[in-house]
Amino acid sequence: MDDRPEKKKMTIIVFSGELDKALASFILATTAGSMGMEVTMFFTFWGLNVLKKNEGPIKSPGIMRKMLNRMNRGGTKRLHLSKFHMMGAGTAMIKKLMADSNIPQLEELMRMAKDLGVKFIVCTTSCGMMGLDVQNPEAFRTELIDGYAGAATYLGAATDAEVNLFI
Template identity: 65%
Template sequence: MPEKITLVVFSGEMDKALAAFNIAIGAASMGMEVSMFFTFWGLNIIKRNEGSIKSRGIMRKMLNFMNRGGSERLPLSKFHMLGLGKWMMGKLMRDAKFLSLDELIATAREAGVKFIACTTSMGIMGISK
């Protein structure tokens, strides 16, 4: 029986997401059964923004409008500097041939990492499946 690990991803910041996916991929490559549980702002990492906002209620619509998901929209936890810090981090990552967050997400899926979205947080934030 393989060892198991579950990572709780509750932050919607790029550097924290990169760390979580690096840990998940590393554990999966060592033969562990890996799950990632996304809750609250962590849902933004795997959230898609397709079409119009279909949330019920004005507060959920406003929250979804201000809180667009997708890995390309995640800020840095430190030194974001109106997006300049994120751009610099991206450049340094490309120069070091480090995988982007989208590539890490795809690699995790290919490695068999199980993604679990917290349905309670989804309901509060007006996010549909």
């Protein structure tokens, strides 16, 4: 008799572009992956910052978008805490406390998530509005991204999943 439970599914909308919220998202994603769950993460709005390249300029058309993408540069190295960033001092302290406690850094959690088969989907609407070229490897870490889609794809996945989070 096969008593193996049916494969559970989880989705996470990564809406926020802050370090602490990204960490929470990836800790849950890697744990769910380790529990044999199928995990899909949808990156939208400020959450796109998690998947932006750390190096090089982000190119976008028009003065407003250029300003937006300069002030909202993104990339894992630039993410702030949602509280106590304190010009970077608070964020650096939390990173040090995490390292001292053997808690993996965001980059390591992201790598583990990919190794565990977690899917990364990027919201094309946010990209269009912000003038980010989704398929451009100069803007995004396209090697991590499994798909580019919209709300219908998310809802399709969410109706099929037992756990759906918005972070």
